[in-house]
Amino acid sequence: MDNDRRQFLIGAASLALSSVPFSNAVLGQNKTGARLVLLGTKGGPSVGEFRKNASTLLLINGAPYVIDCGYGVSRQLIAAGAPLARLRYIFITHHHSDHNLEYGALLYNAWVTGSPLRIDSYGPTGLEAMTQAFFEYSKFDIETRIADEGRPDLRKLVAAHDFSGPGVVLRNDDVKVTARRVRHPPIAEAYAFRFDAKDRSVVISGDTAYAPELADFAKDADVLVHEVMYLPAVDTLLKRVPNAGRLREHLLASHTVPEDVGRIAAQAGVKTLVLSHFVPGDDNTITDEMWTAGVRKHFNGRIVVGRDLMEI
Numbered sequence: 001m002d003n004d005r006r007q008f009l010i011g012a013a014s015l016a017l018s019s020v021p022f023s024n025a026v027l028g029q030n031k032t033g034a035r036l037v038l039l040g041t042k043g044g045p046s047v048g049e050f051r052k053n054a055s056t057l058l059l060i061n062g063a064p065y066v067i068d069c070g071y072g073v074s075r076q077l078i079a080a081g082a083p084l085a086r087l088r089y090i091f092i093t094h095h096h097s098d099h100n101l102e103y104g105a106l107l108y109n110a111w112v113t114g115s116p117l118r119i120d121s122y123g124p125t126g127l128e129a130m131t132q133a134f135f136e137y138s139k140f141d142i143e144t145r146i147a148d149e150g151r152p153d154l155r156k157l158v159a160a161h162d163f164s165g166p167g168v169v170l171r172n173d174d175v176k177v178t179a180r181r182v183r184h185p186p187i188a189e190a191y192a193f194r195f196d197a198k199d200r201s202v203v204i205s206g207d208t209a210y211a212p213e214l215a216d217f218a219k220d221a222d223v224l225v226h227e228v229m230y231l232p233a234v235d236t237l238l239k240r241v242p243n244a245g246r247l248r249e250h251l252l253a254s255h256t257v258p259e260d261v262g263r264i265a266a267q268a269g270v271k272t273l274v275l276s277h278f279v280p281g282d283d284n285t286i287t288d289e290m291w292t293a294g295v296r297k298h299f300n301g302r303i304v305v306g307r308d309l310m311e312i
């Protein structure tokens with residue numbers, strides 16, 4: 001199936017969700033193997049009209065693995081046809097809010113679907129404390145619903161796992177998940193994830209400046225999902241802000257321009273490169289050609305310019 005057709009199907013499925021059972025939605029079909037869906041493709045914390053905040057879904061043999069929980073992730077999962085009741089694994093690349101703002105609410109939203117669940121979440125140091133803090137934030141509601149509605153205790157159904165260095169994060173019968181540190185100052189604990197499923201390997205860069213070590217990590221992967229920043233548009237935006245110099249410095253030190261994304265993809269030898277986490281994410285005058293021109297200077301494999309709810 002080509003991409004346009006696939007996109008259309010996902011779009012059609014999300015529009016039709018209110019009237020069809022989940023089993024008819026694209027992701028409800030009993031396909032086996034690893035399926036990759038971009039839920040939100042915007043970089044940065046502001047909520048915009050064009051792209052949704054960052055999150056990505058891997059559906060492996062029917063189990064949803066959610067990578068990053070930008071604002072709106074619950075809605076986007078439903079739009080993709082991945083029922084919240086089936087949520088099983090969450091991975092956070094780093095603790096910028098565009099990657100974790102809806103983490104707690106996603107746990108909650110899965111809980112109130114009423115299905116018994118166990119959710120394992122994995123993220124850099126701080127995730128366990130954030131999980132406890134969210135339970136504290138929602139204490140009144142959680143305890144009310146346990147007593148009043150007979151629900152199980154959400155706090156006992158979630159296991160949060162901090163990690164503080166590279167290595168294997170999770171291994172089960174379907175997939176091995178490995179983390180590798182990337183370059184996203186001032187955040188030291190920022191990671192990329194590699195998912196090696198039986199039929200497919202997918203690497204998600206997280207937020208990073210040009211990091212040649214990421215090419216090693218992504219070596220021969222089927223798909224590399226990499227963040228990208230288009231500097232001319234950033235410069236236009238910066239003309240309007242008083243702290244432009246400082247902000248430009250931060251962006252250059254912590255994100256990757258298309259030419260360097262192309263270098264990483266070429267060095268890694270991946271089959272497909274998917275651009276996501278677009279900076280700026282709200283500028284719909286930047287064409288696919290503008291996003292990819294720099295990439296193509298170095299990488300001649302397949303390039304996909306990501307959009308929300310696209311399956312790759």
Ligand SMILES: [Zn+2]
Pocket residue numbers: 043044054096098099207277
């Ligand atoms: Zn980000």
Ligand SMILES: [Zn+2]
Pocket residue numbers: 094096184207
């Ligand atoms: Zn970030």
